[in-house]
Amino acid sequence: MKCRKCGEPAILELRRHNAAFCAPDFVDFFRNQVREAIRKHRMFARDEHVLVAVSGGKDSLALWDVLIDEGYRTTGLYLDLGIFDYSVESKAKCEAFAARRGVPLLVTRVAEAVGAPVPVIKNVTRRPPCSGCGLSKRYLMNRVALEHEMAVVATGHNLDDEAATLLGSVLHWQTDALSRQSPALPSTHRKLVRRVKPLYRLSERETAAYAFLRRIDYIVEECPFAKGATSIAHKEILSRMEDASPGAKHNFLFGFLEKARPAFERAEAVTLNECARCGQVTTGTVCAFCKLADQVKRATV
Amino acid sequence: MKVILRNPRREVELAGGRRVKDVLRELDIIPETVLVIRGDDLVTADQVVQDHETIELRPVMSGGAV
Numbered sequence: 001m002k003c004r005k006c007g008e009p010a011i012l013e014l015r016r017h018n019a020a021f022c023a024p025d026f027v028d029f030f031r032n033q034v035r036e037a038i039r040k041h042r043m044f045a046r047d048e049h050v051l052v053a054v055s056g057g058k059d060s061l062a063l064w065d066v067l068i069d070e071g072y073r074t075t076g077l078y079l080d081l082g083i084f085d086y087s088v089e090s091k092a093k094c095e096a097f098a099a100r101r102g103v104p105l106l107v108t109r110v111a112e113a114v115g116a117p118v119p120v121i122k123n124v125t126r127r128p129p130c131s132g133c134g135l136s137k138r139y140l141m142n143r144v145a146l147e148h149e150m151a152v153v154a155t156g157h158n159l160d161d162e163a164a165t166l167l168g169s170v171l172h173w174q175t176d177a178l179s180r181q182s183p184a185l186p187s188t189h190r191k192l193v194r195r196v197k198p199l200y201r202l203s204e205r206e207t208a209a210y211a212f213l214r215r216i217d218y219i220v221e222e223c224p225f226a227k228g229a230t231s232i233a234h235k236e237i238l239s240r241m242e243d244a245s246p247g248a249k250h251n252f253l254f255g256f257l258e259k260a261r262p263a264f265e266r267a268e269a270v271t272l273n274e275c276a277r278c279g280q281v282t283t284g285t286v287c288a289f290c291k292l293a294d295q296v297k298r299a300t301v
Numbered sequence: 302m303k304v305i306l307r308n309p310r311r312e313v314e315l316a317g318g319r320r321v322k323d324v325l326r327e328l329d330i331i332p333e334t335v336l337v338i339r340g341d342d343l344v345t346a347d348q349v350v351q352d353h354e355t356i357e358l359r360p361v362m363s364g365g366a367v
């Protein structure tokens with residue numbers, strides 16, 4: 001197989017693009033896709049300070065790597081979930097990356113913010129671990145960005161993540177979730193920062209290849225709770241469809257974003273209040289994060 | 302050839318002199334779901350792996366909620 005750009009031997013075939021690339025041309029292709037995402041959705045301006053949420057995995061570290069090389073001013077945020085060895089190792093990967101690239105990294109511990117680490121939250125709430133974990137992550141990213149006066153948080157969500165989320169929402173016709181699914185969520189309240197996903201045009205095989213070729217030392221082992229997650233089941237289904245028909249995932253997600261999403265945009269806007277407890281944005285009186293922290297406190301004292 | 306699989310890490314020994322594509326089929330692995338690594342390089346599905354060589358099939362899926 002030959003590189004589409006230069007004709008040298010290829011190292012990666014991208015069936016959905018009907019192309020193969022050598023290493024330097026693939027890295028170029030990857031960076032172009034990120035640039036295109038940022039431009040198309042006006043994710044952030046040249047001079048904006050971007051908070052990059054990093055997990056130690058391939059996606060978020062690949063994202064951080066591209067943004068640094070593109071000359072953006074970035075700060076990493078690692079949320080320590082307290083998930084056994086997985087958290088210890090993934091934190092070490094983020095710290096090593098930040099040190100190597102000479103960029104600042106913030107670390108926030110969920111155990112401190114909520115009152116207990118993710119495995120304990122899971123037991124207390126008797127809900128799937130990803131539920132309390134996801135809630136805490138979204139809340140803390142926003143809070144840390146506000147505290148440091150950054151207007152935008154970038155996450156490493158890739159094409160597969162987005163397609164799997166879309167499939168999950170469609171299977172249950174969660175119209176609320178469908179209206180919110182977007183590569184860039186604008187701030188709709190002064191206490192909500194913009195959330196952007198600059199890797200949404202790239203598959204996870206592509207982000208893995210980028211991380212490998214750039215010699216980024218990322219954590220290959222998964223969070224021990226990921227196994228049972230429904231999003232993984234959805235990814236497996238989508239991979240089979242992709243195998244049978246290259247481009248299926250891309251068409252599913254991009255078709256939704258371009259043609260279907262506008263139909264789900266809420267007719268009437270929800271009212272956003274500030275949580276009586278912490279001041280962060282909520283649709284009720286007390287936000288879901290504060291309720292979770294209360295529940296954890298009651299169960300663990 | 303030696304094939305390294307991850308999550309959990311394990312190794313299997315298979316007959317060499319075959320294309321990556323055929324190795325993946327024998328192991329029932331969808332090509333989209335792995336990177337094929339040989340030494341410091343990635344290899345495409347049409348490449349032949351020799352008997353004395355080692356390849357790693359590294360899963361690319363990551364997951365959970367965000």
Ligand code: SF4
Nearest residue numbers: 130133223226365366
């Ligand atoms: S898999 Fe679930 S529990 Fe593990 S880090 Fe992701 S969201 Fe959290």
Ligand SMILES: [Zn+2]
Nearest residue numbers: 003006022025
């Ligand atoms: Zn090339």
Ligand SMILES: [Zn+2]
Nearest residue numbers: 275278287290
């Ligand atoms: Zn609150």
